[in-house]
Amino acid sequence: MEEKKPKRKLKPSRIVLLVLMLVVFMFGGVGLGYVVGAIKNMPEWDPSKLNASETTFIYDSKGELVSRLHYVENREKVKLSRMPDHLKNAFLATEDDKFYDHPGFRIDAIARAVIANIVGGWGSEGGSTITIQLVNHAFFNQSKEKKLERKIQELILAVQMERKYTKDEILEMYLNRIYFDGGAYGVQAAAEYYFGKKVEDLELGESAMLAGLAKGPARYSPYRHPEAAKDRQATVLDRMVTCGYITEAQAKQAKDEPFKLVKKEESANKNAYQYFIDYVFEEGVELLEKSGIENPEQAMYHDGLRIFTTMDSKIQKTAEDIYAQDKYFPPSKNGQIVQSAIAVVNPKNGEIKALVGGRNVDQKRSFNRATDAKRQPGSSFKPIAVYAPALIKGFGPGTVLEDSPVTYTIGGTNWTPRNYNNQYLGPITMRTAVQLSVNTYAVKMLDIIGPAEGLKFAQSMGISTLVSKGAKNDVNLSLALGGLTHGVTPLEMAAAYAVFANQGVYNKPFAISKITDKDGQIIYEHRPEQRVVMDPQSAYLMTHLLQSVMVPPGTGAKAAIGRPAAGKTGTTNDDTNAWFVGYTPDFAAAVWMGYDNQNMSMKNVYGGNYPGPIWKAVMTKAHEGLPVRSFPVPAGLTEATVCKVSGKLSNGVCPAENLVKEIFAQGKVPTEVCSMHVQAEICAESGLLATVHCPTRITEVFVKRSETGPPPGEPIEDDLPW
Ligand SMILES: [Zn+2]
Ligand SMILES: [Zn+2]
CATH class of the missing domain: 1.10.3810.10 (Biosynthetic peptidoglycan transglycosylase-like)
Structure with missing residues (x-):
């Protein structure tokens, strides 16, 4: 030189x-x-300054030191x-x-x-x-x-x-x-x-x-x-x-x-809290940048900062332990392992309590699937894009729609949403549709409230990856089944479901509560970012519906944790993505599972059979030592007994097994009586409607259907699945 x-x-x-x-x-x-x-x-002209550096310390939610960022x-x-x-x-x-x-x-x-x-x-x-x-x-x-x-x-x-x-x-x-x-x-x-x-x-x-x-x-x-x-x-x-x-x-x-x-060296694999700390680093960089600091990455490593996080070390450790056990995951295929991620938040304030972004740390800085993987949510999106906005509009758990094959024309092509196993149940309530994850019901309901409404609501729940404009967008009925342009992240799913647990108030999830310099001077302090996205009555009705998923024959029954909890499964076509998202009054968590390669499908993996048990294992441990809490019931709700075939009051001949106690927002209890159950005399010999020529007549109750489905007048059988 x-x-x-x-x-x-x-x-x-x-x-x-x-x-x-x-x-x-x-x-x-x-x-x-x-x-x-x-x-x-002016700083001195001192080339020795080039090497000056101080360690940054990271603390968990209890103020315990959990990591150091070394230069x-x-x-x-x-x-x-x-x-x-x-x-x-x-x-x-x-x-x-x-x-x-x-x-x-x-x-x-x-x-x-x-x-x-x-x-x-x-x-x-x-x-x-x-x-x-x-x-x-x-x-x-x-x-x-x-x-x-x-x-x-x-x-x-x-x-x-x-x-x-x-x-x-x-x-x-x-x-x-x-x-x-x-x-x-x-x-x-x-x-x-x-x-x-x-x-x-x-x-x-x-x-x-x-x-x-x-x-x-x-x-x-x-x-x-x-x-x-x-x-x-x-x-x-x-x-x-x-x-x-x-x-x-x-x-x-x-x-x-x-x-x-x-790839990362094997020996360094066991970095405790790695995924959480990685995310803290990224959030810290973003926060420092927002507060006008020019080289935030270097500041994070170099300046001896004290970073106070929201991490619950116990939950984080539990989740990491579970992700280290192969028994929680389906077997690998073609040398590829099935990946997974979990995000746990506190619904009351948005604090991120735990993040695991993958099953192993195979690279020096691993791709954090909990915060960065956008994957198709399948049916776990129904509460966000369909049911919650429908509840806000005044529909309720007792609202009946016909579960039957239906075809829509979208952009010139026909689309026929199918139920899992191609089974159709006839007229069903919203509760049954949620519990059994019935696709046609969700699509029909989104058709009623409008896809634009569903999308807008999902965005208000913090789902940031939806496309509302352009040639390829999410303003269509496949939104109901979570068929999205880009997919969603586990963290955003957990934060969205947390709204139901928090009486309709959304909290933006965050991992850093405070940053100080080495002398304790505050550089950044978290201020809550909250907004009301739904009324507490609708939020509670959503929770009430999602609690049905956690009991048989609900699709999430395997995730039950022995205390009040609500949740939803999601499984996409060919078992490519499987989800379980659920919550208690204390925590909300989302589990995603799938191959990194989005074209590879897992075989026989559903939201209920692998993600559900992971959710259960983490949540069980997370709640250890906490009192059993019920979801708080807001004023303005009432119960009434209705006929679940019509969704209306009993007309006196509705069979007892069709009468259910259902929960309603005040003023939304039906006032009409059932017009679907009718009593008529039939001929004992022919089984047809009795005529004047019939010698032996018996009185039976029929279901009269106005919509498509089995022909009207068919006698009720005992073994129908609803
Ligand atoms: Zn009836
Ligand atoms: Zn006869």
Whole structure:
């Protein structure tokens, strides 16, 4: 690095002076104060600062220390000459395409930043030169808020840097210092961490992926968010084409190659609380970023923060133990294991109590299926998209619809929703439909209330992945059966069901309650994000319906935990995804199961037979030592006996076995009497309606049907399934 610096027309120090004058000019006396203050409080020019780092501590909900985030000194400095050109070019193209031409800063970027500051706070690092980024990483505490003063200091230090070092030296320092998630600093550590390679062996696609991480090492990590990493890599490759470093063909070839990531060493598999801590890290990054901290990932690792979480160590540990036992899961197929994830929240406030994002930790930073896997929810979506909004509209557990085959025309094609086993039960109540997970009932009900209504309600429950516009969207009847464009995450499912447990009030789930710096100064404190999404009566009716699922012949009977609980199974076509989502007054939890490969189906795995028992095992342990609580009953509900074939009051001939005690919102008890049960005389010999010629007549009760189904007048048999 001994080559001479190229000459420049204008001395950098002059330009800095100009900029400072510009600031003074624009802000008058205030600006002058800023500049003077900035220079007075300047961090020392102290290259030894590069290594200063303090451990971040993470605590559970009881304040017990559960983890430390270490900055691991695995930085191995490498000479620029060892780095492949495409690696350097990937960073230059994405972070600073004028790096070799500017004096350490860019006037246009500063002008933009000044304007942005006037409009509303300093934004991200976008627009910062590589020199400024290096100065920023090296000399400043990342968890301090970004102020104008600091921008000025960065500028001055950047110019000092450019005077002292050549461009190549600065680029080399930058590439050896940049943070790549997982405690890896510098391109050499990153090449090892992600690809198990020496930096000189990196391929174009790998270099592009690493360059993409500069924008957000956790957000674009291929371990954490494979899709986001791939998208980001494509953006970098496109930038490289634009800058003329590579051809379109080279970019395309690199895009087509999947990442070949290194797997985690077996010995390190047993990281307790790993999935929860990983999520805490991501939420922390997001929170710090929102509070104006520029390099939140580094702040999380570097600045000795104290992070207080909502994790219940006992529940988390229980869930991890269960996920480590093969007996809870169906056997593997073709060398692929059936994956699963669970999220547990406190319905009263949204605290995330436990998260397990997979059965094993097979990569250094594992994909967290509990928070990031979007999978089809199947019937577990019915309460969210159909039944809760129907209850709000005044339908009730006693509302009767005909369970019979039905065909809809959607976008020009016919769609016939089928029941499991192709069995149809005739007229049934909402309670039976929920208990036995009857598809036709749910679809017909969504048709009545309208798919747009169902979708809007699901969104109000915090389901963020629904598509409401565009060519392919979720505003259609398959929403009723959880046939979605993108699927849903277990965490959002748990938080949505928690609304039913919490009298209709939604709480946004969260994992971090407080962050302080090492001196106890509060950097962030959680404030509840609540909203009322349904009335308490409808929420209770939903709970009452979902309690029926937990008793035979309910589809979730295997998940019963010996105390009041409500839940729903979900199983998608070909057993590709299986769910159990349920709650008590104390906890709500969602369990998903399936292969990572969404085209692979599990055989004979349903929401009730594998996810249900996992839910039961975790929830049983979670409730240990807690008093048995019933769901609180709000005022405004009443009971009445109705005929379950018509959903109306008995007309006096309704058979006793068809009369059920049902719960209603006040004012919603039917006033009409059953018109479906009729009494008539039949001929004992022929079994047909009696005529004047008939010698022996007997009186029987018939069901008269107005809708499709078996022909009217058929005598009731004892063994009908409803
Ligand atoms: Zn009746
Ligand atoms: Zn006769």
